[in-house]
Amino acid sequence: MLNTFPPLNQTEREFATEIGQRIEQLFSAIDDLRTGMVEDSGKRELLDRVFRHTHSIKGSASAIGLTRLAEIAHEFENLLVAVRSDPTSLDEAIVDQFEDNAQLLFEQLTFAERQLLEPGADELVSVRAATRQLGTVLGSLPVEVDQALSSEERESLALALDAGSGLYLVTAKFELQDLEQRYSSLRQELDKHGNIMSRLPTVDPEHPGKINFRIVYVSRAALSALGKKLEPFASVSISCVSAPAEAQEIEKAGSEPPSNLIQVKLNDLDRLAAAVHDLFAATTKALEHLEDINLGGKTGKEEVLSIRQAFLALGEKIIDLRLVPVGRMLQRVVRAGRIAARASGKTVDFEVLGADVLLDKFLVNVLTDPLIQLVRNAVDHGIENPEERQRLAKNARGQIRIEVLDEGGLAVVTVSDDGGGVNPEVIAKAATSLGLIAPDSTIDLDKSVRLIFLSGFSSAPAVSGVSGRGVGLDVVETAIEQAGGEMLISSEVGKGTLFEIRLPISFGLLDSTVVISDSNYYCLESQAVVQWRELPPNRLEVDAGTLFTKFEGENLPVFRLRSLLRQPAKHQETLLPLLVCQLKPRATQGNQRIPRRLGLIVDQIEGPERILMRGLGSHGGRWRGIAGATELRNGVVGLVIDLPRLLQSLSAAA
DSSP: OEEEOOOOOHHHHHHHHHHHHHHHHHHHHHHHHHHOOSOHHHHHHHHHHHHHHHHHHHHHHHHTTOHHHHHHHHHHHHHHHHHHHOGGGOOHHHHHHHHHHHHHHHHHHHTTTSEEEOOOGGGSOOOOOOOOOOHHHHTTSOHHHHHHOOHHHHHHHHHHHHTTOEEEEEEEEEEGGGHHHHHHHHHHHHHHHEEEEEEEEEEOTTOTTEEEEEEEEEESBOHHHHHHHHTTSTTEEEEEEEOOSSOBOOOTTOSOOOOOOOOOOHHHHHHHHHHHHHHHHHHHHHHGGGTTSEETTEEHHHHHHHHHHHHHHHHHHHHHTTEEESHHHHHHHHHHHHHHHHHHTOOEEEEEEOTTOEEEHHHHHHHHHHHHHHHHHIIIIISOOHHHHHHTTOOSSEEEEEEEEEOSSEEEEEEEEOSOOOOHHHHHHHHHHTTSSOTTOOOOHHHHHHHTTSTTOOOOSSOOSSSOSSOSHHHHHHHHHHTTOEEEEEEETTTEEEEEEEEEOSEEEEEEEEEEETTEEEEEEGGGEEEEEEEOGGGOEEETTEEEEEETTEEEEEEEHHHHTTOOOOOOOSOEEEEEEEOOOOTTOTTOOOOSEEEEEOSEEEEEEEEEEEOOGGGGGGSTTEEEEEEOTTSOEEEEEOHHHHHHHHHHHO
16 A cells, blocks of 8 residues: 655644654664663663653654554554563563664655555554453543543553553643644643543534543543643643552653754755855955064964964864764664564674764765665675574674774775675676676676676575665665765675775865875875975885885885876976875775875975865766865865875776
8 A cells, every 4th residue: 555645844844853853862762772671770761761752753743644653653652551561571572673663663754755655564563462451440431432432542541551550531621713722732731741542522512612622641640740730721620530550740850851953954054164265265365465564462474373263163163063973873774784684584793883973964864875785785695694604613693893984085984794705606606697697607706796786686596675686786886976985895705795985075174285296286184194305316216116215214105196196207306295194094905005104206295274175076986086176275276185095096007
């Protein structure tokens, strides 16, 4: 069955955004529950958090007509009510069910604005707990209220009463002209302290301008405490049908503080940052003639420097507004991996590094789906089943590691596993069946790696809920390339596979060292530059075709930037401008021997400059070794160099 949804208006979009935030909070609470199941006293508090988030999701979904989402949340509430009544029953399997339900909520919300395949009833996790006899309790309700209760509402009531909640009847009278506002306020207050199970509106025959409400309500709070909370509402009263097992006073600070967050479009932030940078350049140019003027004890040069620093600080604050922690994204990726592991009958431990790294929101959006696909691929194709791992003398539990690094102008994300690796024999067999290679052909590891990125290629023997449809790594690679990045892979048969995603930042400040090569300007990340000096040509030596010079008693490999950029060579008899660079190791270098420390000869060294770096978009992937571009202080456009990748390209070409 296909659900369709009309476009949401602005108010409904705000509700949908709030639901999305609540679902993330729900996932976080479930993660805390998974790691905090040791003490029973902590279980109840964590379960209450999960329940509150679920209840809020249900209410917000109902408010904007996302009926199916509200139904899923309601079923989840049923499960939570049953578990809350006996926290000792909580185990890892039930927490897995919690996570499955939260994932279903997330998926329902994701597609709610367009079309959504209706989940089958078997996808909903619910607990049909044995209900006690409700006749005595419900017999105290007015007959028409009792008869109006659906079987589902009766079941929810039974679960709530079993969990120790009390049953209350709230009556209210509202004028038609302010019905919506007053009922909404009452509902919000009731939701803070319990759950509305059913509501029965009727028209008062003696007062046609009024609507009467009778609300069936459950709460663990005492009647006296609830009565005080409802005192501000005129024409509203509450009576107790069945007292809670342990009446509780309502905490004054029971509700969560209102959010002080606002939403700003990334394009608006980009324009604001660019405007500040342009103003900075114009102001700096206008003030240059003041540098040699004495301004009452403070030189003009000092004044100009102070203004420059103020502009840079403002620009940095604006750029920082684009940054978000990657922790939530990684939690979502791990959740997808755990679900895939359960579906394939494998046990997998996930290690996450770099959860506190801040990345551009655009990059986080780009990375999320490819990372989920890579982790699912690692679970389904990489990690062997427990029996096979034991046969290979491996730990029965597979290991998947996800790491995020911020390398100045680049975001680097790796996904590695300790599974079987890319096996050329398996790949060759699958390629033969697809007609990609001739029968009985053999392929090496490099060709195997290239094959698994082909559209429609899959080595899975059968279609499963995780993979096997030929939709996977090619889609991941395409998404990364469209964002101007690239994906690298290294693998060892029997040991595992490592995927590395490299994405240039779309917008950001970078401390750089500006150099000139063949009359063009280039920027290198300052952290990679140890020092610069002038090198006499006779200090260069050649060994097996490789340039080097002595530096701190060791042979320092030397490269010419002109050669790396495929520019015409320049014969220099004078001193050579040399940058001494220290590079970070890259996991996917493989057999490419790239030195950690090296010398880089350029035509001219301009010096340090803090730049506003911009990504090259979908064109970025075409120029390997170029991470972005910037407008320099002198008004000239400079390219930002990714030196490790530039060296890798040279090594690969050789």
